[in-house]
Amino acid sequence: MQSGTGPLLTSGLALELEHARRARADTLSASFDLGRSVVTVRLGAEDWAFGTARFPYPGTLKERTVYAWLDGAFTAVSRYGRSLVKLVPTDWGPPTFEIDGIKMLPTARLSPVEDARAKVALVRPAGRRLLDTCGGLGYFAAEALAAGVGSVLSFEANPDVIWLRRLNPWSPPEGGALELRLGDVAAAIATLPDGAFEAALHDPPRFGISGDLYSAHFYGELRRVLCRGARLFHYTGTPNRLTSGRDVPGEVLKRLTAAGFSAERALDGVLAVRR
Numbered sequence: 001m002q003s004g005t006g007p008l009l010t011s012g013l014a015l016e017l018e019h020a021r022r023a024r025a026d027t028l029s030a031s032f033d034l035g036r037s038v039v040t041v042r043l044g045a046e047d048w049a050f051g052t053a054r055f056p057y058p059g060t061l062k063e064r065t066v067y068a069w070l071d072g073a074f075t076a077v078s079r080y081g082r083s084l085v086k087l088v089p090t091d092w093g094p095p096t097f098e099i100d101g102i103k104m105l106p107t108a109r110l111s112p113v114e115d116a117r118a119k120v121a122l123v124r125p126a127g128r129r130l131l132d133t134c135g136g137l138g139y140f141a142a143e144a145l146a147a148g149v150g151s152v153l154s155f156e157a158n159p160d161v162i163w164l165r166r167l168n169p170w171s172p173p174e175g176g177a178l179e180l181r182l183g184d185v186a187a188a189i190a191t192l193p194d195g196a197f198e199a200a201l202h203d204p205p206r207f208g209i210s211g212d213l214y215s216a217h218f219y220g221e222l223r224r225v226l227c228r229g230a231r232l233f234h235y236t237g238t239p240n241r242l243t244s245g246r247d248v249p250g251e252v253l254k255r256l257t258a259a260g261f262s263a264e265r266a267l268d269g270v271l272a273v274r275r
Contacts, residue, residue, distance in 0.1 A: 006069035007032035035093020085160040123231040125149040128198035142172040155185040195227040219259035235269040
């Protein structure tokens with residue numbers, strides 16, 4: 001694991017360990033990295049062995065929580081700085097994350113990794129310089145790297161989210177073709193040179209949280225840093241559609257068109273091409 005902190009546990013895995021201990025089993029085969037792999041651990045009466053290290057049985061763990069071995073105990077992978085940031089397990093394996101209880105990645109119909117793969121494919125990143133505006137857990141960057149991207153510059157405004165991704169085995173390691181910068185892209189984009197990127201992925205928090213990332217000014221900056229013909233996928237979701245009838249994707253499409261893009265609805269957002 002990237003973090004070097006040992007196994008990751010969930011409430012379901014803690015139950016498996018306890019049931020195996022009560023059955024006096026010698027071993028248990030399971031995933032201790034949120035579904036990336038399956039290993040066999042050796043069980044004892046008071047503790048269990050993972051690799052060369054031994055760990056105590058965790059007892060009952062909270063649901064919808066990932067636990068890592070931190071400072072000598074299984075501890076929830078969450079932090080409270082400017083907001084409560086938490087890694088949340090999914091039925092798919094790859095986790096999502098929440099900020100103040102708001103889920104930041106779609107997981108209802110497919111894995112967040114599969115979701116990222118479909119969106120990355122829209123911008124055709126192979127061999128290109130890609131701007132990843134809101135890095136999150138890094139799933140866009142990971143799929144772009146898998147697709148043979150030339151380079152990725154990824155911004156993440158929240159240091160606690162970067163801490164989450166360094167504990168998440170599904171997040172890509174930094175270095176090589178991936179540069180991860182701590183910073184708010186709404187301000188940092190002004191420091192980027194004209195025409196520096198050949199593709200972009202824009203996955204901002206919902207409009208009510210980060211309205212500046214949906215603004216005409218920001219879209220103008222996106223156009224400036226993208227070269228002609230560059231493809232942009234902008235996640236929007238459909239917030240407020242049922243309660244107020246608001247059409248956020250339609251609003252985004254109009255602003256991107258006014259900023260100098262050709263744009264159309266795609267998946268749960270807008271696909272645009274810089275004119």
